[in-house]
Amino acid sequence: GEEVAQTPKHLVRGEGQKAKLYCAPIKGHSYVFWYQQVLKNEFKFLISFQNENVFDETGMPKERFSAKCLPNSPCSLEIQATKLEDSAVYFCASSQSEGQGISYEQYFGPGTRLTVT
Amino acid sequence: GENVEQHPSTLSVQEGDSAVIKCTYSDSASNYFPWYKQELGKRPQLIIDIRSNVGEKKDQRIAVTLNKTAKHFSLHITETQPEDSAVYFCAASRFSGGYNKLIFGAGTRLAVHP
Numbered sequence: 001g002e003e004v005a006q007t008p009k010h011l012v013r014g015e016g017q018k019a020k021l022y023c024a025p026i027k028g029h030s031y032v033f034w035y036q037q038v039l040k041n042e043f044k045f046l047i048s049f050q051n052e053n054v055f056d057e058t059g060m061p062k063e064r065f066s067a068k069c070l071p072n073s074p075c076s077l078e079i080q081a082t083k084l085e086d087s088a089v090y091f092c093a094s095s096q097s098e099g100q101g102i103s104y105e106q107y108f109g110p111g112t113r114l115t116v117t
Numbered sequence: 118g119e120n121v122e123q124h125p126s127t128l129s130v131q132e133g134d135s136a137v138i139k140c141t142y143s144d145s146a147s148n149y150f151p152w153y154k155q156e157l158g159k160r161p162q163l164i165i166d167i168r169s170n171v172g173e174k175k176d177q178r179i180a181v182t183l184n185k186t187a188k189h190f191s192l193h194i195t196e197t198q199p200e201d202s203a204v205y206f207c208a209a210s211r212f213s214g215g216y217n218k219l220i221f222g223a224g225t226r227l228a229v230h231p
Contacts, residue, residue: 042221
């Protein structure tokens with residue numbers, strides 16, 4: 001079946017550079033989530049979208065992080081002026097097909113490993 | 118804020134033994150509790166989940182129990198096999214109308230020795 005796609009697989013940036021990550025949710029899914037998994041394995045919720053609208057951005061460090069989900073385009077997560085502590089794997093997930101019964105499962109993409117040097 | 122605590126952080130068992138991982142959550146409105154298995158370098162995969170109107174759920178060698186009063190839920194793996202070795206994450210969510218923001222525990226690294 002369909003899967004959540006994320007690009008690139010790996011991204012290396014010097015401290016202070018910009019990083020942009022992309023996510024293509026499963027077609028027809030209403031919700032998109034971004035999570036950050038740091039080296040100690042912990043997942044941190046960053047932001048969620050309902051279609052192209054921000055639903056919950058309580059986890060976002062807003063001064064440097066921004067995200068969008070525009071119609072007919074992959075969703076994106078952008079980090080301006082990266083810092084060493086931004087090094088992590090960033091996972092995108094999507095859920096809930098429109099027009100179908102309630103679905104509990106969240107489907108994760110393969111992740112983008114960001115290394116800030 | 119919402120918080121999920123998970124124990125132990127590492128667990129080592131012999132093949133064929135049982136493994137138990139425990140989680141507690143802070144948000145009493147949480148109503149959905151999935152468990153994910155993550156192998157090295159891979160995405161998390163849902164292995165079992167439970168909703169707040171159910172106390173126990175079983176799927177072959179895997180079972181999950183939920184105690185809403187204590188805000189506590191556990192994963193039980195019986196007859197462990199080497200391929201069960203991975204990091205396991207619990208999560209809690211206030212599921213509503215298809216929306217499902219997950220708050221994860223810190224993970225348990227399970228090693229099953231042949």
